[in-house]
Amino acid sequence: MPRKKVRNYSLYTKEACRLLGILIRNARKEKRMTIEELAERASTSPNFVRRVEKGGLTGEIGVAFELAFIVGVPLFQPENTGTPNPKYLNYKISEALQKEALLPQSARKPRETVKDDF
Structure with a gap:
């Protein structure tokens, strides 16, 4: 097991x-x-x-x-609203996708710079 x-x-x-x-x-x-x-x-x-x-x-x-x-x-909706609003969710999804478009495609660790000063 x-x-x-x-x-x-x-x-x-x-x-x-x-x-x-x-x-x-x-x-x-x-x-x-x-x-x-x-x-x-x-x-x-x-x-x-x-x-x-x-x-x-x-x-x-x-x-x-x-x-x-x-x-x-309420999980993902503005405060003080009585019912869930799918339009608000769509707006937040669109906002997140726009931000995602500005970010790099993948995350990589930065390369270590070679210290060649002897």
Whole structure:
């Protein structure tokens, strides 16, 4: 049996997952949804929902985002808007692609300069 790879996550990553889980749990409770109902709507298992709500660091990010969307947790939208806005997401994607076009195609370490002064 293959060994499970141990990952070291930064404190920021751990806290961000914890915050997302708390937001999803609170929104689910506000909507009076059970874990089982949310899991069924997201086509996942109740155990995965529990893991996300506890700030778990494993699993598919797409499913976690879907859980957030279903219960109404805003992820990528401007503050003070009530509903997700696909136009805003398209705008942010376009903005990111424009920035990407200005960046180099690949990242390389700089060459070491040869010190030939004897």
